[in-house]
Amino acid sequence: MEHLIKLSETTIENFYRKLENGELAAAKCSKCGLIVFPPRPLCPSCYSESLEWVELEKEGEVVTYTIIHVAPPDFKPPYIVAVVKLRNNIKIIGILKDDISEVKVGLKVRVEVERSRGEGWPLRPRIIFTK
Numbered sequence: 267m268e269h270l271i272k273l274s275e276t277t278i279e280n281f282y283r284k285l286e287n288g289e290l291a292a293a294k295c296s297k298c299g300l301i302v303f304p305p306r307p308l309c310p311s312c313y314s315e316s317l318e319w320v321e322l323e324k325e326g327e328v329v330t331y332t333i334i335h336v337a338p339p340d341f342k343p344p345y346i347v348a349v350v351k352l353r354n355n356i357k358i359i360g361i362l363k364d365d366i367s368e369v370k371v372g373l374k375v376r377v378e379v380e381r382s383r384g385e386g387w388p389l390r391p392r393i394i395f396t397k
Contacts, residue, residue, distance in 0.1 A: 275319065281305050285391040288379050290324055292356060293317040303356045322358075324377040326350040328395075331362065331369055350375055350395055360393035373397070 281304060284291045293305035297314035303322070308315055331348035334341070346362035346369050358377070362369060375395040382391050 275317075277307055278304060280319075282390050284319070285379055285393070286381055288381075290322045290358075290377055290379070290393070291319045292322050294320040301354060301356060303358065322356060322377075323353045326352040326358075326375060326377065328362070328369065328371055328373040328375060329357065330371065333366055333369075348375075348395055350377065352377075358393060360395050362395045364395075364397050368397070 281291060291305070292301050292303040293307075293309075294301050294317060295309035295312060295314050296316045296318055298309060298312040300309055300311045301320060301322075302310065302317065305317070305319075307317070309317060327350065328348050329351045331346050333344050333346055335344050337343040337345065344366055346364070346366060347359065348362040348369070349357050349359050351357050360377070362375065364375075375397060378394050378396055380392050380394050
């Protein structure tokens with residue numbers, strides 16, 4: 267007997283495909299309305315499998331950050347990793363591409379996508395923030 271498994275559209279693989287196209291997307295549960303980021307194939311609140319893609323706002327404010335002074339290969343220190351809260355209360359993490367001396371909690375930023383280069387770092391598109 268053959269069992270078919272229904273694969274959700276709201277997988278992390280599809281998230282990265284959307285990100286590569288410049289879209290910042292999350293999954294929204296059609297049962298309880300929860301917005302899930304990063305997206306998952308199952309709602310963590312009501313366990314529904316009925317989720318759909320929604321595009322997120324690309325503006326927010328820094329809620330916390332850290333300055334990296336000792337970096338891994340392919341990164342040039344110092345750089346800033348920040349958590350940004352979007353208007354719909356979703357928090358995302360990324361690299362802040364601004365002057366270290368200007369970073370502060372409450373700083374208004376735009377969300378942008380740095381596409382993957384195909385070879386080397388980054389292997390996948392990544393989220394960056396700019397003023």
